Amino acid sequence: MNDGTHRYTVLVNGAGQYALHPEGAEEPSGWLAAGFGGTEEECVAHVDRCWTDTRPAHLRRPAGAGHA
Template identity: 50%
Template sequence: MRDEEKTSRYQVVVNTEEQYSVWPVGRDLPVGWHADGTTGTEQECMDHIDRVWADMRPLSLRLQADCQELTEYRTLSTDTKQN
């Protein structure tokens, strides 16, 4: 690891789809991203992301899957009551 990598400061950022990334401190964030409050070396930020980002799917895909599961549950529940 280069000395610059050891001393550079980074922050963890999250987008509207709840996807995480590492971004240099002091650099303007891209549109749609916000800091989650975690700063440190690049490795410290990556370690934090490993701990908190349990489901890699974008938020919209997770919500769609949840809605589909609920619809299937309701259909199954209704079918069971009719029999």
């Protein structure tokens, strides 16, 4: 059980998906720090505010976007 003392970093991947990762641990391939860290509760609240549409990024783009 997390007692609130563990710290996490919020990560984001190329599909715009978010994950919590133990602070200080090497980021997995394909994931980058999203610029937020804190307790699990703080990070989950941040992700909830930022990631309101959980579909992968390519499904969130408007029809025709990205076509030349």
